[in-house]
Amino acid sequence: xxxxxxxxxxxxxxxxxxxxxxxxxxxxxxxxxxxxxxxxxxxxxxxxxxxxxxxxxxxxxxxxxxxxxxxxxxxxxxxxxxxxxxxxxxxxxxxxxxxxxxxxxxxxxxxxxxxxxxxxxxxxxxxxxxx
Amino acid sequence: xxxxxxxxxxxxxxxxxxxxxxxxxxxxxxxxxxxxxxxxxxxxxxxxxxxxxxxxxxxxxxxxxxxxxxxxxxxxxxxxxxxxxxxxxxxxxxxxxxxxxx
Numbered sequence: 001x002x003x004x005x006x007x008x009x010x011x012x013x014x015x016x017x018x019x020x021x022x023x024x025x026x027x028x029x030x031x032x033x034x035x036x037x038x039x040x041x042x043x044x045x046x047x048x049x050x051x052x053x054x055x056x057x058x059x060x061x062x063x064x065x066x067x068x069x070x071x072x073x074x075x076x077x078x079x080x081x082x083x084x085x086x087x088x089x090x091x092x093x094x095x096x097x098x099x100x101x102x103x104x105x106x107x108x109x110x111x112x113x114x115x116x117x118x119x120x121x122x123x124x125x126x127x128x129x130x131x
Numbered sequence: 132x133x134x135x136x137x138x139x140x141x142x143x144x145x146x147x148x149x150x151x152x153x154x155x156x157x158x159x160x161x162x163x164x165x166x167x168x169x170x171x172x173x174x175x176x177x178x179x180x181x182x183x184x185x186x187x188x189x190x191x192x193x194x195x196x197x198x199x200x201x202x203x204x205x206x207x208x209x210x211x212x213x214x215x216x217x218x219x220x221x222x223x224x225x226x227x228x229x230x231x232x233x
Contacts, residue, residue, distance in 0.1 A: 011199070
């Protein structure tokens with residue numbers, strides 16, 4: 001355990017939430033992707049968070065959603081197959097926006113921890129200074 | 132009337148160390164205590180170097196996490212405040228000793 005551990009741990013939380021925001025950004029950006037039925041659809045990214053041994057959190061990896069997507073009929077689409085079907089990304093925008101709020105609030109919470117920890121350490125430095 | 136013989140003086144018990152005062156360990160004569168202070172100054176310098184490196188990354192666009200820089204800056208500023216506080220206390224103690232009169 002080091003001198004400024006609270007700050008370091010909150011920093012690891014900030015990194016994980018930043019990566020979660022990145023993944024959500026990717027999912028939302030690709031929500032309207034259309035591919036031919038012969039190809040796989042866009043696969044959603046899910047960030048897997050995991051606790052670290054000495055305290056803190058880290059991204060254990062990224063799990064991808066299924067490539068089935070939604071097969072919809074759109075004969076006017078140049079990617080459509082002989083029967084007029086294309087494959088759309090199956091991204092639930094409502095869920096992504098909800099997660100976006102969670103990720104943002106989580107990031108802000110960790111940033112608040114950094115600030116509070118810094119204020120606390122500065123209060124400790126003021127001990128005995130009123131002479 | 133008989134005079135009572137003088138009894139032998141009991142041995143004076145040696146004065147015990149003042150209870151309550153924590154034993155002050157004398158710094159090793161090889162100056163290792165001072166060297167350890169220099170060591171912590173080195174780690175402070177390292178912290179500053181990390182912050183500087185991240186600041187360069189920030190302006191060159193190589194910084195991955197904004198908070199990495201702000202956290203490093205907060206940590207090094209706290210560390211320098213702590214070092215200054217310790218130094219001021221040490222100088223204060225030294226001046227106090229120098230003011231002592233016989």
